[in-house]
Amino acid sequence: MGKYISKREKFFWGLKKGMPIAFGYIPVSFTFGLMAVNGGLPVWLAIFISLSNLTSAGQFGGTNLIIAGAGYLEIVLTVFVINIRYMMMSLSLSQKVEPNTTLLQRLIFGFGITDETFVVASMEPGKVGFHYMLGLITGPIAGWTVGTAAGAVVSTFLPEALSSAMGIALYAMFIAIIVPPSKKSIPVFMIVIISIAINLILKYIPLFSFISDGFRVIVATILGAGIGAALWPIEEAGTD
């Protein structure tokens, strides 16, 4: 992102990069709206959950616990554990944003960090700034909220086969983001494979069954990137 590009252009560039994420979110958030209302929550609350939480696994998990009548502590701890991975993304982004980005700007666009917006921003060449980030998160926030509203309103009219098919949408998006860079870079491909292998070990070997799903993803992420950084250091990491 060169300095000669106007703030407006940076915003619209981010907006453009966020649109595929926004559309990809619709089937997933639609499913969420459906689930929340079928579970007994009012339509407005389902929409408010998506607008205020803007996350997939965390809000699905938390909402299921609300519906099941769980206590505040259990809900908060579960959601927090699922969301610890955002701290790694936020730390990674702290090295990616333009250093002159103000605290207020960080507090604003930080709200829109999701698995997808984080990875798309990370893949931009060079540093990213506030206006790009603001553009990037706008579409996904809208898509996530609108999809939830649609699912919450139509709730009962969807055939079971279609609603369960939409469960794959989020993971298909992950695959769409991860495969192209894995084709172009052997270290990236190997890191993806290593983190998946660790994830499989933690999930299926009974010795590790005490590890929750949230922590499993965190351990696999840290070990995958940690082993990768030891084996394939990026020489020009400082200059971008």
Next chain:
Amino acid sequence: MTDKFVLKAFIAVLLMAAVTYVPRVLPLAVFRREIKSKYIKTFLKYIPYSVLGALTFPDIIYSTGNFKTAVCGTAAALFLAYREKSLVVVALGAIVVVFLAGL
């Protein structure tokens, strides 16, 4: 759906929003220096790839509630992503294949 249940749910949602927002912004807001260690810099650049790998597999296999349809959908997503189709095309393609495989 009593008022008491909705109020409790609303408070829980606010708490959920807080424990989602804080991890997102805390490192970004607090950590403003540039990291000098080459290892840590490389590590942070590899996080996007390792986290998506760990989020996707094996969880995608359980995403439709049916092993067979999920495997078909995963294969479709991998194929479309390998052809570098857009996020929307990959997501919709996987949904359609899962739906058809489940008929």
